[in-house]
Amino acid sequence: MTIKDIAKECGCAIGTVSRVLNNHPDVSDNMRQKVLAIVEKHGFVLNTNARQLKAQDRKNIVIIVKGASSTLLNGLLEKIQKKIENLPYTASVVVLDENDNEGLVATRIYFEQKPLGFIFLGGSPKKLHGDFAKVHVPSVLISNQASSVGSDFLSSVSIDNMKASFTSAEFLVENGHRKIGVIGGALDSEISSTRYEGFLSALISAGVHFDFDKSYEIAKYSFEGGALAAKRLISKNPEITAVFAMSDAMAIGACRAFQDLGYKVPQDISVVGFDGLTISDYFCPRLTTIRQIEEELASEGLNVLLDSIENKAPCCHKIVPFEFIKGESVKKID
Amino acid sequence: MTIKDIAKECGCAIGTVSRVLNNHPDVSDNMRQKVLAIVEKHGFVLNTNARQLKAQDRKNIVIIVKGASSTLLNGLLEKIQKKIENLPYTASVVVLDENDNEGLVATRIYFEQKPLGFIFLGGSPKKLHGDFAKVHVPSVLISNQASSVGSDFLSSVSIDNMKASFTSAEFLVENGHRKIGVIGGALDSEISSTRYEGFLSALISAGVHFDFDKSYEIAKYSFEGGALAAKRLISKNPEITAVFAMSDAMAIGACRAFQDLGYKVPQDISVVGFDGLTISDYFCPRLTTIRQIEEELASEGLNVLLDSIENKAPCCHKIVPFEFIKGESVKKID
DNA sequence: TTGTAGGCGTTATCAC
DNA sequence: GTGATAACGCCTACAA
Numbered sequence: 001m002t003i004k005d006i007a008k009e010c011g012c013a014i015g016t017v018s019r020v021l022n023n024h025p026d027v028s029d030n031m032r033q034k035v036l037a038i039v040e041k042h043g044f045v046l047n048t049n050a051r052q053l054k055a056q057d058r059k060n061i062v063i064i065v066k067g068a069s070s071t072l073l074n075g076l077l078e079k080i081q082k083k084i085e086n087l088p089y090t091a092s093v094v095v096l097d098e099n100d101n102e103g104l105v106a107t108r109i110y111f112e113q114k115p116l117g118f119i120f121l122g123g124s125p126k127k128l129h130g131d132f133a134k135v136h137v138p139s140v141l142i143s144n145q146a147s148s149v150g151s152d153f154l155s156s157v158s159i160d161n162m163k164a165s166f167t168s169a170e171f172l173v174e175n176g177h178r179k180i181g182v183i184g185g186a187l188d189s190e191i192s193s194t195r196y197e198g199f200l201s202a203l204i205s206a207g208v209h210f211d212f213d214k215s216y217e218i219a220k221y222s223f224e225g226g227a228l229a230a231k232r233l234i235s236k237n238p239e240i241t242a243v244f245a246m247s248d249a250m251a252i253g254a255c256r257a258f259q260d261l262g263y264k265v266p267q268d269i270s271v272v273g274f275d276g277l278t279i280s281d282y283f284c285p286r287l288t289t290i291r292q293i294e295e296e297l298a299s300e301g302l303n304v305l306l307d308s309i310e311n312k313a314p315c316c317h318k319i320v321p322f323e324f325i326k327g328e329s330v331k332k333i334d
Numbered sequence: 335m336t337i338k339d340i341a342k343e344c345g346c347a348i349g350t351v352s353r354v355l356n357n358h359p360d361v362s363d364n365m366r367q368k369v370l371a372i373v374e375k376h377g378f379v380l381n382t383n384a385r386q387l388k389a390q391d392r393k394n395i396v397i398i399v400k401g402a403s404s405t406l407l408n409g410l411l412e413k414i415q416k417k418i419e420n421l422p423y424t425a426s427v428v429v430l431d432e433n434d435n436e437g438l439v440a441t442r443i444y445f446e447q448k449p450l451g452f453i454f455l456g457g458s459p460k461k462l463h464g465d466f467a468k469v470h471v472p473s474v475l476i477s478n479q480a481s482s483v484g485s486d487f488l489s490s491v492s493i494d495n496m497k498a499s500f501t502s503a504e505f506l507v508e509n510g511h512r513k514i515g516v517i518g519g520a521l522d523s524e525i526s527s528t529r530y531e532g533f534l535s536a537l538i539s540a541g542v543h544f545d546f547d548k549s550y551e552i553a554k555y556s557f558e559g560g561a562l563a564a565k566r567l568i569s570k571n572p573e574i575t576a577v578f579a580m581s582d583a584m585a586i587g588a589c590r591a592f593q594d595l596g597y598k599v600p601q602d603i604s605v606v607g608f609d610g611l612t613i614s615d616y617f618c619p620r621l622t623t624i625r626q627i628e629e630e631l632a633s634e635g636l637n638v639l640l641d642s643i644e645n646k647a648p649c650c651h652k653i654v655p656f657e658f659i660k661g662e663s664v665k666k667i668d
Numbered sequence: 669t670t671g672t673a674g675g676c677g678t679t680a681t682c683a684c
Numbered sequence: 685g686t687g688a689t690a691a692c693g694c695c696t697a698c699a700a
Binding site: 346347348349350353360361362365384386387388 | 669670671672673675676677678
């Protein structure tokens with residue numbers, strides 16, 4: 001069933017049908033009704049491929065979500081999709097797992113679909129090198145800093161990770177903690193190293209020593225990763241009184257592991273997280289954490305992208321505010 | 335940049351370029367290399383719209399996810415996308431929030447894109463009536479039963495919710511609980527009413543009375559919903575010794591609320607959940623729950639859909655096994 | 669082995 | 685207001 005069939009059945013030309021279906025004004029009411037009736041009768045709709053082939057301007061924005069398990073990213077995704085709905089664009093979503101390479105995927109999609117732009121929800125600037133340099137459409141990385149990529153097309157919106165981790169670490173120190181363990185990602189990840197830096201400078205400015213080999217455990221950003229790392233950490237360094245975890249998921253995993261080993265949180269050991277996931281407010285104990293404000297991240301991210309797309313604004317790297325959540329997972333010690 | 339430009343630059347005809355790009359055998363190696371080199375140099379790829387316009391067979395499957403916040407669904411989504419990648423189909427994803435109408439959205443997409451089929455991750459059979467009846471392509475609802483819809487195109491894959499909730503409730507009863515509260519959805523939702531039915535029949539067969547008005551609290555399937563309902567429940571019926579929550583999220587919310595009110599779980603009150611989310615194994619206490627096996631749900635769901643698409647198999651409603659997780663959130667009482 | 673040309677379903681620009 | 689007709693980018697007989 002094509003526009004042609006409709007035209008034939010209607011006894012008119014295809015142009016007329018097209019005009020009706022595209023709400024062009026220059027069609028007689030009479031004809032319009034007639035066409036509409038037949039269209040309705042067959043439940044006919046225009047072929048999207050043909051339209052887009054013709055109307056050579058795709059208005060699609062591709063959203064690439066890294067790690068389906070992150071509640072933060074899913075909240076963002078929903079918000080952004082909702083916003084785009086009200087704009088003259090469409091959005092398509094690709095969900096990747098931790099091991100996929102978002103840069104490669106984006107590059108493939110770029111050539112296949114020629115979207116207007118990309119939004120990366122999570123994902124690492126590290127993966128946005130190499131092939132991705134060929135992608136010459138505006139993109140924005142949300143929740144991570146991407147200035148290190150040095151691309152003319154890639155913007156980013158994130159919180160000040162350094163300051164945030166500084167704040168958390170400072171809070172631990174202020175509460176009397178001196179022997180602090182860290183559960184974080186490998187330091188070749190920009191985000192992990194930035195958070196580590198912030199943590200470290202808080203300790204340094206408080207005159208607290210930190211022994212990397214003894215007190216830093218590398219883990220995956222997940223419940224399981226946090227739990228495993230917590231066990232390794234406590235066994236090689238049983239004196240620690242607090243743990244700085246680089247994500248809420250890790251923090252929760254760590255809490256679980258500590259409880260399993262007979263330590264109570266925060267009575268026996270304090271834990272701080274990072275992200276401010278919904279669950280962190282329902283977990284027992286409520287997590288002390290850094291909340292990334294979804295609304296802020298989502299709307300700023302989209303704004304930056306649209307500004308690049310519509311006004312050819314140069315790429316930029318925005319910092320949005322975060323919130324320190326006091327929670328209940330840190331105990332004051334002497 | 336089109337096939338034509340490549341041909342010109344290459345000094346050959348567009349047919350040759352097309353053949354190279356489609357891996358046709360009848361091209362001289364010489365020519366092939368030459369074309370490939372130029373294609374590579376420009377990073378050129380064929381226009382998807384034009385191909386599909388021509389090859390009139392769209393191979394797209396649309397996945398509609400209801401409620402971005404569910405970890406269960408997101409795990410499923412990732413698995414299904416991965417599976418489809420290895421098949422001669424593409425998949426596109428739409429994420430809806432709790433308030434959207436998945437039936438309406440699917441209907442719109444059906445007419446706009448004419449996909450091969452739909453996969454609903456979560457969502458309610460209730461919403462798949464009405465307009466959705468016009469959607470004449472195979473679809474499958476995953477994690478809920480859809481036989482009640484009575485559509486010839488809509489299959490479903492789910493666990494036996496009745497048996498699962500029976501199992502949970504039975505476990506509570508076996509552990510000495512007689513005064514049990516329920517935190518569930520409104521009973522006009524098929525899933526909630528089925529789970530309630532299973533719960534009830536376990537109580538009945540154990541000779542335990544259940545007073546709906548006094549002991550059933552309607553809540554949203556979320557942490558917050560569970561927490562609010564738990565507070566209402568305990569204030570109107572402080573004698574309960576256990577709570578049957580219809581989702582892990584609700585159960586976690588309830589645990590949080592109980593702790594806030596000074597009740598310890600499971601010492602003072604027992605809680606069972608439903609879903610078997612990853613967090614349920616990390617929460618403190620570990621949740622007693624029903625695990626829906628993602629792998630099973632994902633692969634069965636896709637199989638059912640593909641069987642309908644490829645072999646015109648009639649729609650069917652499959653039951654996949656669940657797992658009862660004992661956890662630590664139920665205490666044996668006398 | 670390679671080039672040519674018609675057509676996929678639509679839109680838009682012409683005439684009429 | 686309406687009807688032809690030429691693109692859009694690609695594939696594929698068919699011809700050379």
